Amino acid sequence: HWINLLQQRTAWANAPLRLYAKDGIVVFPLAIIAAWWVARRADDRRRVASAVWAGLAALGALGVNQLIGHIVQRPRPYVTHPGVHILLARTGDFSFPSDHAAVVGAVAAALFLVDWRIGLVTSVMAALMAFARVYAGVHYPGDVTVGLAVGVLVTLAGWPLAARVIEPLANGIARSPLRTLVSGRRAPDGSGLG
Numbered sequence: 001h002w003i004n005l006l007q008q009r010t011a012w013a014n015a016p017l018r019l020y021a022k023d024g025i026v027v028f029p030l031a032i033i034a035a036w037w038v039a040r041r042a043d044d045r046r047r048v049a050s051a052v053w054a055g056l057a058a059l060g061a062l063g064v065n066q067l068i069g070h071i072v073q074r075p076r077p078y079v080t081h082p083g084v085h086i087l088l089a090r091t092g093d094f095s096f097p098s099d100h101a102a103v104v105g106a107v108a109a110a111l112f113l114v115d116w117r118i119g120l121v122t123s124v125m126a127a128l129m130a131f132a133r134v135y136a137g138v139h140y141p142g143d144v145t146v147g148l149a150v151g152v153l154v155t156l157a158g159w160p161l162a163a164r165v166i167e168p169l170a171n172g173i174a175r176s177p178l179r180t181l182v183s184g185r186r187a188p189d190g191s192g193l194g
Contacts, residue, residue, distance in 0.1 A: 021132035054110035061106035086137035098147035105151025
């Protein structure tokens with residue numbers, strides 16, 4: 001209630017937080033692309049694999065999150081608390097855990113494996129997403145906290161296996177005509193993007 005009631009005292013923040021709570025998730029694929037670019041320019045296949053894992057981990061976290069949500073079936077705050085101020089359209093799906101938080105938590109955790117600075121910035125963006133979802137009245141604080149935890153746990157638990165699969169693929173691509181996908185260096189014959 002306290003976070004949700006901030007809307008009344010911080011009306012100036014309603015529009016930007018509503019926009020971020022609804023559509024801010026689009027910045028996370030952009031963060032993955034930025035991380036891939038940094039890893040590619042460094043010619044570091046393990047970091048390229050980590051950037052690829054960020055997208056795959058987000059999908060995995062969403063799947064795990066959906067499973068938990070269908071088991072728990074916790075209603076949204078605006079269903080159980082009619083006085084909640086909501087900034088977003090009502091939905092019929094579950095509240096616990098937050099899908100948005102799970103996805104952004106997974107991306108942030110994976111991007112720490114690429115570059116700690118990108119991971120840090122993405123983590124701040126993930127925390128802001130979690131806050132915005134509660135501020136907008138569509139989640140409880142526990143929903144977003146557990147969602148972030150699901151994302152981080154899926155990322156960290158899956159990374160050892162993912163690295164064993166994705167990194168060799170990246171190494172194979174580095175020896176192919178598609179080498180520019182994983183390396184910023186030119187091929188020995190001078191071809192490729194620099």
